[in-house]
Amino acid sequence: MNELAGIADRLPLAWQIHPAPRPSTSEDLEDAVRDLTRHFTYLAYTVASRDRQAQRYPARYTPQLREGTAALARAATPTGRALAALGEAVTAAGHLHHLTHSPPDPGHADDLQHTLIALNGHVTQARTQLFTAARQLRADAHRLLTTQTPPASAALTTLAVTAAPSSPRGRSR
Template identity: 90%
Template sequence: MAMNELAGIADRLPLAWQIHPAPRSSTSEDLEDAIRDLTRHFTYLAYTVATRDRQAQRYPARYTPQLREGTAALARAATPAGRALAALGAAVTATGHLHHLTHNRPGPGHAEDLQHTLIALDGHVTQARAQLFTAAQQLRADAHRLLTAQTPPAPADLTTPAVPAASSSPRGRSL
C-alpha cells in the first residue's frame, strides 16, 4: 500500500548522525534513492487521481462513493508527499554545497560553513521524513475510516448467542 511505502521511504532517509561531510558518505546516494522512490509514488498518486476522474466521467454509475472517498484520500496525500519532495530537493542543494566544501581547500570560515551546511541538510531531511510520515499516517487514517464505513454490521441471526458461564461451584454442575 502507498502508506507503507511512503513510511518506508522516510525510514530509509539518513539520520543526523549518518550525514557526514566525507566525500565517501552515502548521503547523496540515499537522497537519490529516496527521491526516485518518492517521485514514483507521487506519480502514482497523480495518475490514480486522474484515471479515476476519467473513469467517473465515462462510467458514472460504476463510480461508487467508496471510490470517490478513496480517490480523495490519495489526493490529500499528495500535499505532504509534494512537501517531502521539495524538502529533498533542498537537501540535494545542501548536499551539493557540502560536496563543494569537501572538495575545495579550506579557507576562512570553512568549519563554520561546513557545520551550517550539515545542520541545514539535516533539517531538510528531517522535514522530508516528517512530511512522509504525515502522508502515511493520513492515508492510514483514511483507509481505516473507509474500511470501517464499508463493513456492514453482522446480522442478528448470524451472531453467536451468549452462553451463560458455567458455575465454578460443584453444586451448579449436573452429573
C-alpha cells in the same frame, strides 16, 4: 502508506551525516527521490484516471471510489512537500560535497557547519512529511474500511460461542 513510511525510515538520520559525507548519504537521497517520485506520480495518475472514470462511467463511480480518491489526493500535499524537502537536501548535499573537496578558506568551517545543519533540517522535514502522509493515508484507509464493513447478520450475532479451556486442567481425560 507503508511505502511512504518506508522511504522515511531509509533516510539518513542526523547523526549519520558528517562533514566528510559517506557516499551512501547521497545514494540514500537518490533512492528516496526516485521512490518518492514514483509514489507521487502514482497519486497524481490515480486521481486523474479516477476523474476520467467518473466522467465516462458515472454509474460505476461509487462513493467508496470517490472517498478513496479524495484520500489519495489529500496525501499529495505532504508527499509533495517531502519531495521538495528532498530537493533541498540534494542541493545541500551537493554543497557539502563541494566544501569537502575544496581547499579550506576563511569561513570554511562555518559554511560547512551551516550546510550540515541545513542538510539535516531538510532530511528531517522530508521524513516528517512522509510520516504525515503515511499516517493520514492509514487513518483514511481505516475510516473507509470501517464505514464499508457490512453489519453482521442478526443470526450470527445471537449465537453463543463457548471457548475451549486453555489449560490442560480444564480438559477431560
